[in-house]
Amino acid sequence: MRSLFRLVAAVVLCTRPALAWEYWGGDRGGQRFSPLTQITPDNVGTLVRGWEFRTGDLDARPPEVMKRTKFEVTPLLVEDSLILCTPFNEVIALDPGTGAQKWRFDPKISMAQRPANRFVCRGVAHWTDDRAADGAACKSRIFTGTNDTRLIALDARTGKPCADFGNAGEIKIDAGMKLAWPGEFQITSAPVTGRGVVVVGSAIGDNRRVDAPLGAVRAFDARTGQPRWTFDPLVHDGIEAGHSNVWAPMSVDEERGLVFLPTTSPSPDFWGGKRPGNDKHANSVVALRIETGELVWAFQTVHHDVWDYDLPAQPTLARIDTGSDMRDVVIQPTKQGFVFVLDRDTGKPVWPVEERAVPQNGADGEQLSPTQPFPTHVPPLLTQRITADDVAGLLPGIGSSACEKLLAQSRNEGLYTPPSTQGTIVYPMTGGGVNWGSAAFDPVNQVLYANVSHAAHIITLIPRDQAKGFDPPPGHDFGQQEGAPFAMSRALAKSAVGSPCNKPPWGETVAVDLKAGKILWHSTVGTSEDLAPLGIALDTGTPLVNGVAITAGGLVFTGAMDAYLRAFDARSGRLLWLGRLPVPGVANPMTYLWKGEQYVVIGAGGHSEAGTSVGDSVVAFRLPRQGEGVSLLARLIDRPGGRFAAKAVATGAVLIVLVGLFRRWRRRRRVKVV
Structure with a gap:
């Protein structure tokens, strides 16, 4: 069978x-x-x-700007073109067979801004207007979000802005409040489309302040750009927090008319005393009607998150064999290494999820959840606790003492150990597991x-009276968490050799x-x-x-x-x-x-x-x-360490030649002296 x-x-x-x-994740469901x-x-x-294509950024942008980029794009193949975006939101179409540029659109974002998540664009979205006549301008559209929070519609065949969308092809998205700095609010992941609607999330600077911009997801008519709906994942009843946003990629079930959101932790990440309770619908997989924004279901993967364990991964839509039947599901991997498998219609776990007791005694004013959800059927994809037996330097016995000291002086009770002024081991790290x-x-x-x-990661809470003028050590991420009684410091747990x-x-x-x-x-x-x-x-x-x-x-x-x-x-x-x-x-x-x-x-x-x-x-x-190939020598050089070995051999050969020339020179000089 x-x-x-x-x-x-x-x-x-x-x-x-x-x-x-045709989609950032291969298909609408990110398989x-x-x-x-x-x-x-x-x-x-x-x-x-x-072939190889170069965007030209390395030559055109100053080094200090390029040092603030992440090139995380996945191209799409649509309209006989590979279409991608650069970290600076330029959209480029390439010939799929040669890599030659076919067209290019530059939204001219400011280089003076300092995006909280650096200059980055993971991809674009494609949509075809089935009401438009064949050959009509913008029948086939590319949607892209920008680091300066614009949503732009382009003709997929020419790269020209779609004049009938928004204001001459673009919509400026308003954060709803004054930003702490240009770049606190940006768009990093590709929009998604379905049933004539385009949906876009946002990335918001972490740990600057409690009262951060709201993390609303926004939907617009894909033809006109008219607003359709907004959805704020965080229920603000009786809590103080700004965002639980959706910076990660979303998924769409076109047949069901659903869009699936992977939501983040509320602001700030590492102290939640002003947001008591489980912070509904933060840290959740959320299913909405894509045409109306109506909530269908939500499943929370972390209660009252104080570890930055938001959902960074696109929900994967699949049809699976459960052992008893075939079922349409949403598969959600997490930073902790968990895999939650949820029924696509109801959001209920396909296999049991247990609420298990987790470490308590958080920082002053904290109100932790006594339990957290643990999937029982699919095992974690990685270990979830680091002990003294797991410590090592770069080589055995080299650099490990610093790690042993870190572990000894930090709070480390396993997964969900709360942040502390003592310093807490967060393992897997806040960018660990699946990202x-x-x-x-x-x-x-x-x-x-x-x-x-x-x-x-080592997460350390810094009392407010010590936070002003705090000078973080090299390699430490520092956030004021304004409005909270603690600032925070985050650093990779590293050995003496890095x-x-x-x-x-x-x-x-x-x-x-x-x-x-x-x-x-x-x-x-x-x-x-x-x-x-x-x-x-x-x-x-x-x-x-x-x-x-x-x-x-x-x-x-x-x-x-x-x-x-x-x-x-x-x-x-x-x-x-x-x-x-x-x-x-x-x-x-x-x-x-x-x-x-x-x-x-x-x-x-x-x-x-x-x-x-x-x-x-x-x-x-x-x-x-026919007639092409790669030599054995080239293949050996292109293996890890091959270039190092080739350089070592070449250096050795040069030294041998130089030594030989030197000896020859000495012999000739001795003859002349005699």
Whole structure:
């Protein structure tokens, strides 16, 4: 029966128009699954670079501006073009076969602003107006949000603004209050569309103040730009808090007319004494009617969050085999490494979720929830507590003493230990577990794939009388949390040599059989090559905020914080191929078929927040054409550590030549002296 199901699913997948990557998550529900099978585990090792496109930002922008960018874009393939956005919200259309630029739109955002989440644009949305005549301007539209909070509609074929949308093609979104600084309020993730409506969230600066801008989600008529509805995830009855916003990608069920929101923690993140209770509907998966904004259901994954454990990942819409029936579900991975699986119509857990007691005794004035929800069927994707046995330096015995001291002096009672003036270990860290890269789901084999990060944060509450003029140590994130009795400091728990305190791996791809509730495999992703001095490549894994793309050909593609695109065997997790990139590809890859050839594409622009080198490239790989190929030497050099080894060999060769020349010179000089 299972094999029959897989066959039917494969036929359905391969007959529907899904050979293109038309949405940020591959499809409306963010499955990140492609039915393409041209590239397989048997031939992926022969992939060659098809083309590279540079946006020009690296040459056109000052270094101090580029140091505030994150190139996290995933292109779409629509209207015979690859369409993407730059960190500065320029929208660019490329030829899918050559990478040549077809058109470009520049919204001319100010470089003087300092966006709270840096300059970033994860992608754009596409919508087709079925009422417009064929060939009409803006029948096919691209929607993009900007760092200066505009929603812009462009003709997908020409890149020209849609004159009938908003004010000459754009809507300026009002935060509803004076901003603390230009950039406190921005849009970072792609809008979503459905049933003639375009929906957009917002990213709001964390930990500046209790009274932060509201986190309202806004919907507009996709044709005219007229407002349709707004929805504030946070119920403000009797509480003081600004935002519980939706900065992460959203999902749409067009058939049901639902939009699914992954909501964040309320402001500020680490002290909630002025927002008693569970902070409904913060830290929740929320289902709304996309045409009206009516609340259908909400499921909260964290009660009264004081750990910054918001929902950063796109809710994945899938049809799964539960063991008793086939059911349409919402799969929501979290920073803690949990996977919640919810019925799509009701929001009720498909498998039991238990309320379990968690550590108490929070900071003065805090009112913690006594319990938190724990899924029981699908195991956590990573460990959720760090102990002295888990501590390590970069190498055994090197740099570990600082970590041991950190653990000894910090409060550390496991998951949901409350922030404290003593300093609290938050593990997984606030950017750990699954992040905005989200999960991917194979509907044929019923397997979920996700990237996870393993690292710890030290969160310290600073009493208000000590916060004024506080000078945070290097590497510490500091927030005043104005309106609260405490400011906050956040730092990665690091050894004396700068590596995370916990033992590697620090980044992994994980495969999960949802029906069985079983982890199938873990594979380390990333090396230290492009982060460590001299290009030393240690197989430690790197933190992974980005996600994966999976294919019916049996492959899992992912970038990392070293400069490689990787391919893993989807069944075993075995690393099969690495493609060298100009700088790290901290973005979600995508794949498409163009003129009979399958391409795999990733944005390679680095990630300034993580300390990598930055760039402005989009790189495509494909199978070699007749007469093409890569030499064995080139393949060896392009493996982690290969460049370091090649440089070492070259340096050694130069030294040998120089020593030889020096000896020859000495011999000649001795002859002259005699």
